[in-house]
Amino acid sequence: VCTAVLAVLTSAKPTGSEEMAVELRMPEVQPKLHDTYLCVPMQAGKKASYITGFLPHANSSTAHHMLIYGCAVPFKTDQIWNCGEMASKNSDVEQGPVCTEGAKILYAWAMDATSLHLPKDVAFKVGGNSEINWVVLQVHYKDVHLFLPPYNQKDHSGVTMLVTETPKPKRAGVYLLATDGEVAPNAVTYMEAACSYEQPMTIHPFAYRTHAHDHGEVVSGYRVRNGQWTELGRKSPKLPEMFYNVTHAGITILPGDILAARCTMVNHENRTVAIGSTVKDEMCNFYLMYWVDGEDIMDENYCVSPGPPSWYWSDVHAIHAENVPADASVVPGT
Numbered sequence: 001v002c003t004a005v006l007a008v009l010t011s012a013k014p015t016g017s018e019e020m021a022v023e024l025r026m027p028e029v030q031p032k033l034h035d036t037y038l039c040v041p042m043q044a045g046k047k048a049s050y051i052t053g054f055l056p057h058a059n060s061s062t063a064h065h066m067l068i069y070g071c072a073v074p075f076k077t078d079q080i081w082n083c084g085e086m087a088s089k090n091s092d093v094e095q096g097p098v099c100t101e102g103a104k105i106l107y108a109w110a111m112d113a114t115s116l117h118l119p120k121d122v123a124f125k126v127g128g129n130s131e132i133n134w135v136v137l138q139v140h141y142k143d144v145h146l147f148l149p150p151y152n153q154k155d156h157s158g159v160t161m162l163v164t165e166t167p168k169p170k171r172a173g174v175y176l177l178a179t180d181g182e183v184a185p186n187a188v189t190y191m192e193a194a195c196s197y198e199q200p201m202t203i204h205p206f207a208y209r210t211h212a213h214d215h216g217e218v219v220s221g222y223r224v225r226n227g228q229w230t231e232l233g234r235k236s237p238k239l240p241e242m243f244y245n246v247t248h249a250g251i252t253i254l255p256g257d258i259l260a261a262r263c264t265m266v267n268h269e270n271r272t273v274a275i276g277s278t279v280k281d282e283m284c285n286f287y288l289m290y291w292v293d294g295e296d297i298m299d300e301n302y303c304v305s306p307g308p309p310s311w312y313w314s315d316v317h318a319i320h321a322e323n324v325p326a327d328a329s330v331v332p333g334t
């Protein structure tokens with residue numbers, strides 16, 4: 001395993017402006033099995049850095065997705081590892097989670113995704129006194145035939161991050177709405193989560209990402225204010241799982257608002273499918289990327305409900321079924 005490429009975040013090249021281009025790439029790897037997930041770590045500095053953009057370098061015929069995580073503690077700090085969601089069999093590197101503590105998704109690339117430039121004056125703070133001490137790149141290698149004989153190619157997929165040490169006036173964060181629970185056999189099941197937002201500062205959501213496995217038809221997210229529902233985002237999780245712009249640009253979240261998400265799961269199988277980490281299991285995730293004025297991002301990063309069959313939106317006092325948008329389970333464009 002090549003360790004020379006595991007540079008620290010601050011060893012970067014100037015881009016002409018105050019921003020530096022920091023390369024976070026696979027160190028010429030040769031995964032041998034389809035659906036291998038590899039992770040490579042990069043340490044954030046003692047001094048805080050501010051990430052304002054992500055430029056992907058990957059080929060969609062080889063890589064299925066790439067995710068950039070912020071970790072308090074990554075599984076490995078000095079080598080690449082196998083960090084698959086799907087418990088993958090043999091591998092020549094160690095296997096473990098992406099982060100062992102404090103995981104946050106900062107960027108997602110899938111299929112036809114392009115660069116992500118955060119809005120003006122907005123950045124993810126990493127290093128320093130932020131809770132992100134390491135930035136980790138995960139690549140899901142879908143098709144590995146080019147790495148096998150007779151081709152024997154090597155891969156250095158990854159992301160160029162735009163980084164500056166000059167503090168930005170607005171800080172980015174990611175909030176995850178997710179459920180536990182299970183999908184009933186031969187049925188449509190709603191997996192729902194809702195949490196009230198009670199912090200003093202205004203949240204400005206600007207992008208969202210959905211994630212589910214095979215049974216997910218549509219994932220939708222909402223702001224509920226005084227009984228009125230406003231869509232944050234709605235997408236088929238079968239489309240590339242990257243961050244998309246929120247439905248209404250400029251939408252805000254204020255104290256007292258409820259954040260709610262639903263995954264509509266369609267199960268034609270004769271088995272109960274529980275939430276879990278393998279492809280045979282399900283997941284119900286709605287990620288909201290937001291900015292706040294100043295330093296104080298939300299101190300809660302997750303809203304996780306018990307999910308079906310024990311928990312639904314109707315268990316929240318302030319949610320009334322007749323106000324739920326009629327298209328909450330409709331795949332956009334159908």
Ligand code: IYT
Binds near residue numbers: 178211277
């Ligand atoms: C059980 C479940 O829903 N897992 C999700 C959500 C999740 C995200 C993060 C769980 C943990 C995290 O640290 I960040 I523990 C899940 O694994 N989602 C996948 C990624 O692995 C994050 C996804 O693509 O959204």
Ligand code: CU
Binds near residue numbers: 064065140
């Ligand atoms: Cu993938």
Ligand code: CU
Binds near residue numbers: 213
């Ligand atoms: Cu998953």
